[in-house]
Amino acid sequence: MEIRSGDELTFRQVYGEVFPVLMRVAYHVTYNQDVAEDICQDAFIRFFDKDMVFPSMNDAKFWLIRVVKNLSINHVKRKMRETASLEKVMRGPQVNPFKDGSTELLLKESTAAVRKAVSELPEIYKTVIVLREYADLDYKEIAKVLKISESNVKVRVHRARKELEAKLDREEVNVP
């Protein structure tokens, strides 16, 4: 089915189908729901405004995921620069976004720990793990979105899980 992004009916269809995936990708890269919402909105507006034609729903979805992934990573990088320069001035204690009141009540301890571990992954591992576990893409699709080879995806998934495991083990030790 050909997808024309500027067509209202098609747009609604793509929106209903792809928004949850995009929101998950944006959230699990930025770990901020408001930021993730802005990023998704931005991506869908671009999608609609550009009035592009995709050969299939999946192609449209991959395009959107790529846009959201890039916007999310840009946000994280910017944020890191800001906090880094801010910390130089403040030297204050780091705030753990996963331990603030509301999320702590809402999420199970393990969920918060996993989210924190994922958020701390280096960018190249974080993106593959987010696309694999949260966007449920297969290696071929991840390769397409990230524009890397499938074997590269394979390696990154493996290394990402290794790091996650190490982080979570440490986390468990630290939990009183």
Next chain:
Amino acid sequence: MCLDDQILNTYLDGELAEPWKSQVEEHLSYCSSCRTRYQNLIALSNSVKASALTAEEIEPHQDRVLSMIEKNYLSKKGKRSFLHRQFKVSAPQMIGVAAAFVVVFVGSWSLFGHNGNKDNAIPLPEVNTSIDLNNITQTRSSDNATTSKSLETYSLDDILKNLDARGYDVDIRLKSIQPLSLSSSAAEVKVIAKVIEKNITITSDGLAKDAEGTIVATGVKLDDKGQIVASDGTVIFKASEVKVMETASEGAVAATITSAN
């Protein structure tokens, strides 16, 4: 030889192709340490999956973004401005259109261009509308505007003050205003008397006009002594000054003007 993590991860993700897939399955069936390792990897993957943003967490964002896009983009799709539309015009079409413009331009010049000098004055049509109930329509511009005040909610005084405050130099004149009179149509208005020395004409609708047709008084009438009186009975012109043309019809005057000067 036991399986390494990368193979197990690939197998776990369902990405391992044959014949390695069968070999891994076979190995896992008898190697308990690899099986344990594999189960640990599954547990890790599952706990990561379980930490995903939930559908309930996503829903409010999804609704909010959609309503924003609906409001600002979807509804405006049909109303794309003329300038933003892309026109695809082929070269022959373009030449055709250009030629048509030339023809129209030259044609209009040859038709109207020569006449320009003959007649500099613009022949405006003369409009003489008598106001009566049939051609007055009451309109309210506020019918559609719910929020902002319309012009008619301000008094003339307010408007003048506002314009003055904004630096406008305002000069107001009333033009072609005729008082409402009871005489039903202009056709019945007749000259009933003239004041010869001052060149003033009195008509049956109670108007006194000078030689140029400007109204100098309203509500005047000719009484039975042949003098011109205002509606309060004041004599404006004595009978000696007045030349009676025709007797006024009864009740011709309704307006209340007290003096001619």
